[in-house]
Amino acid sequence: MKAFIRGIGQISPQQTFAGDFLENVTAYNTNMLFCIDPVYKEFIHPLQLRRMSRTLRMGVTAAKICLLDAAIEMPDAVITGTGFGCVEDTEKFLLAMLNNNEQQLTPTAFMQSTHNTISGQVAIMLKCKEYNSTYVNRGFSFETALLDSLMLIAEDNAHKVLVGGFDENSFNLHTTTDRLGHWKKEKTNSLQLLESKTPGTISGEGATFFMLTDKEDENNYALLKGLSTLYKPENENEVEQHVNDFLKRNNLSASDIDLVVYGLNGDARTDEVYYHLRDKLFNENAGAYFKHLCGDYYTSSAFALWFSANAIKRQVVPQSVRLGKAPSGALKNILIVNHYRDINYSFMLVSQC
Amino acid sequence: MSERIAITGLGIISAIGDNVHQNLASLRAKRSGIGQIKYLETIHKGILPIAEVKHSDDELLILLGVSENTGYTRTALLGMIAAKEAFADSGAKKGDGIRTAMISATTVGGMGSTEKFYLDYINPEKTGDFVKYIDSHDCGDSAEKIADNLGIKDFITSINTACSSSANALMLGARLIKHGIVDRVVAGGVDGLTKFTINGFNTLMILDKEYCKPFDKNRTGLTLGEGSGFVVLESLEVAQKAGKKIYCELSGYANTCDAYHQTASSPEGTGAFLSMSSALALSGLEIEDIDYVNVHGTATQINDLSEGNAMIKFFGNKVPKFSSTKGYTGHTLAAAGGIEAVFSALTIYNNTIFPNLNFKDKMDEFDLIPVTDLIENAGVKNVLSNSFGFGGNNTSLIFSKV
Numbered sequence: 001m002k003a004f005i006r007g008i009g010q011i012s013p014q015q016t017f018a019g020d021f022l023e024n025v026t027a028y029n030t031n032m033l034f035c036i037d038p039v040y041k042e043f044i045h046p047l048q049l050r051r052m053s054r055t056l057r058m059g060v061t062a063a064k065i066c067l068l069d070a071a072i073e074m075p076d077a078v079i080t081g082t083g084f085g086c087v088e089d090t091e092k093f094l095l096a097m098l099n100n101n102e103q104q105l106t107p108t109a110f111m112q113s114t115h116n117t118i119s120g121q122v123a124i125m126l127k128c129k130e131y132n133s134t135y136v137n138r139g140f141s142f143e144t145a146l147l148d149s150l151m152l153i154a155e156d157n158a159h160k161v162l163v164g165g166f167d168e169n170s171f172n173l174h175t176t177t178d179r180l181g182h183w184k185k186e187k188t189n190s191l192q193l194l195e196s197k198t199p200g201t202i203s204g205e206g207a208t209f210f211m212l213t214d215k216e217d218e219n220n221y222a223l224l225k226g227l228s229t230l231y232k233p234e235n236e237n238e239v240e241q242h243v244n245d246f247l248k249r250n251n252l253s254a255s256d257i258d259l260v261v262y263g264l265n266g267d268a269r270t271d272e273v274y275y276h277l278r279d280k281l282f283n284e285n286a287g288a289y290f291k292h293l294c295g296d297y298y299t300s301s302a303f304a305l306w307f308s309a310n311a312i313k314r315q316v317v318p319q320s321v322r323l324g325k326a327p328s329g330a331l332k333n334i335l336i337v338n339h340y341r342d343i344n345y346s347f348m349l350v351s352q353c
Numbered sequence: 354m355s356e357r358i359a360i361t362g363l364g365i366i367s368a369i370g371d372n373v374h375q376n377l378a379s380l381r382a383k384r385s386g387i388g389q390i391k392y393l394e395t396i397h398k399g400i401l402p403i404a405e406v407k408h409s410d411d412e413l414l415i416l417l418g419v420s421e422n423t424g425y426t427r428t429a430l431l432g433m434i435a436a437k438e439a440f441a442d443s444g445a446k447k448g449d450g451i452r453t454a455m456i457s458a459t460t461v462g463g464m465g466s467t468e469k470f471y472l473d474y475i476n477p478e479k480t481g482d483f484v485k486y487i488d489s490h491d492c493g494d495s496a497e498k499i500a501d502n503l504g505i506k507d508f509i510t511s512i513n514t515a516c517s518s519s520a521n522a523l524m525l526g527a528r529l530i531k532h533g534i535v536d537r538v539v540a541g542g543v544d545g546l547t548k549f550t551i552n553g554f555n556t557l558m559i560l561d562k563e564y565c566k567p568f569d570k571n572r573t574g575l576t577l578g579e580g581s582g583f584v585v586l587e588s589l590e591v592a593q594k595a596g597k598k599i600y601c602e603l604s605g606y607a608n609t610c611d612a613y614h615q616t617a618s619s620p621e622g623t624g625a626f627l628s629m630s631s632a633l634a635l636s637g638l639e640i641e642d643i644d645y646v647n648v649h650g651t652a653t654q655i656n657d658l659s660e661g662n663a664m665i666k667f668f669g670n671k672v673p674k675f676s677s678t679k680g681y682t683g684h685t686l687a688a689a690g691g692i693e694a695v696f697s698a699l700t701i702y703n704n705t706i707f708p709n710l711n712f713k714d715k716m717d718e719f720d721l722i723p724v725t726d727l728i729e730n731a732g733v734k735n736v737l738s739n740s741f742g743f744g745g746n747n748t749s750l751i752f753s754k755v
Contacts, residue, residue: 001532078610084491085513094464094471097552102396110553111616111743114460115492115513120744123612129627132610132746133521136459137511138493144510151528176474179484231497231506298491343497 001150001227004220004353005309006160007070007211009062011035012294012303013204017065021310022318025293028190031183032174033204033295038065051108053088055168058207059118060125063164067126070211071219076158077131078119079148080166081141083298085115087168118166131158139340141165142299143229146212146348150227153214164209165302169295174203182296182341184266191320193266193292201265204295208302210309216353222312224305225333226250226349232342236276239345243281243337246347254281258331259317261304263338265291270342277337278324286327288317301338301346308334308350358527358603359592359755362443362585364435364541365695367682368404368578371416372438377699380707381727385681387564387576394469395548401560404578404683405546406431424485426463427545427579429495435581435691436499436539443585444597445537447504454508454535456526457496457583458518458542460687463489465547495543508535513687515742516649517608518542519582520690520750524606526586536591541583541691550686551577557616559653565684567650567677568657568723570714575651578683582691584698589755600698604735605636605751616743617655622663624747625649629667629737632749638735643673643751645706645731647693647738650677650723651684660739661721674731676724680710690740690748697736697752706731 010016013033014025026036035058040049043061052060059080067073093109111117116134123132131152135144142165152158174183184200193202212224228246233239247253260282262274278287288311294303311317312334317327336348365372368386369379379386390398392405406413413430414422417437425433436455445451467474467490470483488494496511508529512518519542526538544550554560554577565576584600592599609631611624618625633640649660664672678696685692700706709723734754741747 083493093553094468094549097548098468098472102548102552105552105556107553107556110549110556113553114515114743116515116742116744116746117615119514120610120615120746123610123745124614127612129610129612129624131608132514132744133525133608134513134744135510136462136492136513137496137509138491140493140510147534148525151532154532155528172475175477176487176490179474179477180488229508231500231509 001154002223002225003150003153003212003214005210005222005224006213006217006220007066008306008309009065009069010208010306011038011058011062012206014293021314022320025320029187031188031202032169033202034169035205053086053112055086055088055166056112056117056121059166060121062207063122063162063209066162066209066211072160072211074126074128075160075162077152077161078122078128079133079145079161079163080119081135081145081299082115082166083138083141084167085136086113086117087170087173089113091170091172138298139344140229142302143227143346146227149212153212159215160211160213162209162211165299166207167205167297167299169203169205190292194264196266197268199267199269201267201296204297204300206294206303208306220353221309223351223353225351228347230345233345236273239273240277240280243277243347250349252333257285257333257335259286259288259327259334261288261290261308261334261336263291264289265296286325287323288321289323290321298340301336304336304338305348308336312350312352356531357589358530358586359589360584360600360603360698361587361592361597362439363600363695363698364439364442364583365692366406366431366434367580367692368406369681380681383708383710385564385710387683393546395551397551401562402564402576403546404576406579424489426466426489428459428462428465428543429489429498431545431581432457432495432499432543433502435541436503436583439583439585440503440539445585451537452507452535453505454526454529454538455496455500455505456510456522456538456540457499458512458522458687459492459495459544460513460515460518461544461547461550462492463494464549465545468548514746515744516686516689517740517742517746517748518687518690520740520748521608523584523603523694523750524608524748527603527606530586530588538586539583540586541581542687543581544579544686544688546577546579561652564711565652565679566711567652567679567709568716568721569712570716572652572657575653576683578685580682580685580688580692582688582695584694599755601701601752602755603750604753605632607631607635608748611745611747613745618659618741620659622659624745625660625663625739625741626666628747628749632751636751640668642735643737644733645673645700645736646675647697647736648675648677649739649741650679652679658718661719665719672721674706674724676707676709678707693738694750697738700733700736701752701754704731704733705729706733
């Protein structure tokens, strides 16, 4: 199963919504990354905007940018993936309920708190009555959304699928999950994330939409050629074996990979597996990483796919993401290797059209 | 892609019973699970009726055979109980080498625990045992706990399309098998009752102060429920060759979107009509082959009007027998599609239509009257089951006798 990437829209902690490609990157020192906002009223009517939470604005706008970029008005399906869903509206309703002893509550935050709010709002905005779904399984959320899209296209049930991943950061979410040891204790310069060698990482967020299609077109970014997930591997060797099998299934060997994009997040406890793969399989290959730019969140692999599709289309790997060996020659095949807290592993193969 | 999909295992826990056997007995006896609030701590106790599973969390742990609560939310516990029953019912064994997927659906995830401890969560000064629940807030937690409990590793995901969620879990499951990604799927959904949900629906003013009355003229809203329903899906051919018990076939499915309003269905039921039509087209059946519809039938003003109109548009003047089972279980949100898939399978396997409780007077807008008494030897070969949700998500499933 495969599909071309025709268009992309992304809002992230970097300037990624207006055709920029990480030429100038923003550093953060807060361990907590938030998106750089576009001018939302250029995309959404101010009356609607007023009622929308941050993630809803981000998601709907990223979807709109993607549609414009793809020059496609109406998709055949809308599919999203999100780990935490609409955090701000959930917190708003929850806190109001707890602080007011379940009284004097208003419905807007509740209505917009469900994880499928963005896929629903995008469908309403487009009047798209076709297939619509939302996946909510941690580090598999965006991956299942992609798989569903690829299946719909393979089934001939869709020819252009609008598929996105989004997650929203918040102070309360960061504080809460900090108690589980997810985040670094010391304030870390995000651009020096890999140098810290301490436990924990930095939290992030983002909204990224892709238009996948089975139609060839000179404007296609790249081909999403393969996708695979792995749940709770026993050890590094199982991951290595999985990557080998994945490449083999796609008739590729390690030497065919021009760039490996690693989901390194600077957490000394869980980064080792990436270095293991690099040492065992990709010692000769150029590398890149991305979580120092967007932070870690359940659907951060969408940022990696945005990066990879752009790198293929532009044939550029910006300095800010390079890891180890610099790429030489044409970028034909990029492998993304990502995991969320050593539980949800995913692998994507992005190739030249 | 022409592979047919069999249902080989059923599992359920709801307000009307802890397993398939108890649920079936209650359905036959017209015994509703709705009552006054007992387990949920809320100011609505004694005012709003709900359909609770009749056990505390500690009792659910015992039912499951787990000795210590290391962070299991009510949602996870309910899901683990129903999925375990379905898995065993299909003859599956932990580690039997069959490539298996776990697809669960939930809308609230671990909110039941979050709302108890949230003010402590966000206050770093506070410490205590509650910290173990933090990581179980998100929707993926229950699916992963269910998968771990059953030793499922090959494919795991969770769906949240509000009240159509678990119908979509079955649909995705069938497609994964047809694509050869896995050979067996445990698919369904779960939602535990929470203050968050009851207050949310209360602000929308769509909760009935009496027991919900689906498709009745005087209906004033839904009754919330909780529970979990799971089925096991396998290739029909493989299941037949292995001589397995087959409840029925999942012969059709479709997912469409109303694209009308964030929480309300369109009065004419556009999305519902589309999902029923597309599911029928996939099944290859004729419209008159549908013998019974397990309607979404939440008993809100707008749902029953919208769904009724969609059925009339779809079936014309020959709307088949139909009933909503929400009068038994309440509206179990993400679990509804899974629970009603279990009921639909039982309808076919036992050739019995379960009645629509609390119906008295037909609606003014049309002449649709649900089945109000148990019908045995009903001659049911094909069942259509509808699930509709916030966000305009509509999914229809068709179950057929094999």
